[in-house]
Amino acid sequence: MLCAYLDEEGKLKLGDRDIPEVREDEILIKVLACGICGTDIHVFKGINKGKPNIIRGHEFVGEILEAGEKVKDLKIGDTVIIDPNIPCMSCYQCRNGRIHLCKNLTAIGVDMDGGFAEYCVVPLKQVYKLPSNIEPVVGALAEPLACAIHGIDRVGIKEGEDVLIIGGGALGLILTQLSVNAGAGKVFVSEPYKEKRDLALGFGASRVIDPGSEDLIDVIREETNRRGVDVAIEAVGSGKTILQAINAASDGGRILFFGVAPEDMLIEISPFEVYRRELTLLGSFVNPFTMDRAVSLISSRRVNLYPLISEIVPLKDMEKGIDIASSGRAIRVLVKP
């Protein structure tokens, strides 16, 4: 089967491998689509290291071709999505309900072979069925959606609260929809690309901001009677936008660090300001117990993921897909084996 893996030097290679064998508690799927995530781009560009010889790709959807003996509730031909994150269930964090903070966390497409391949074997417990009335490619965005649901859980938006989302990428635009669904009052989205700002407006944002031509903090002050937003969500991962999120929040506000910043990045914040303005700074990491809710939102069409797919490239043109995905203009690029 055709696949894209990392060689010993961490370079992306196209290769031909045997179709993997299925054990009793596993299923073999034919991959229908797999998203190129920002974390993949970091590895392909050499910014972060990836395990050699592993087939990457963790945001994927497929069709069941073969199921092990222990598989009962799924059948051949079902469309399924994958939760890539596998907790150990025996460490302190797992035993206390924080499976995503597992000390032995492994992930499909990171530590073991993933979805940039024609076929993939996955453990039954990582698989969720997608209803047949949903376009299968949308399933490649289920895992990012599940991560965004966890972010909204963390920051706890209440009816009528004003929310700012900085960054209109796939996650920013999903967070926009979830904030509207959660009953936010005004929803502001700051994003440099017009196409993405227009999508945000279509998803229910009350006001979009072009950070290239407007001062984000001035706009937020003006639109909130100089108060600031109750909730500021940073979905970029840059130092500048994290500071913007802190400055845009009202006194007593909550700031969610959602974007993935470089591991060695530091920012300067005033502890006095956090104390005196009683700010709450929150992190959000991956998708604990949110995959079923992601499937429910997709099935009921309470979120619209289709417009977030900018391009679908064949697996053999993986390099081209990475170039498009890292251009900034694209939202999500999918690979179709």
Ligand SMILES: [Zn+2]
């Ligand atoms: Zn991802």
Ligand SMILES: [Zn+2]
């Ligand atoms: Zn664990």
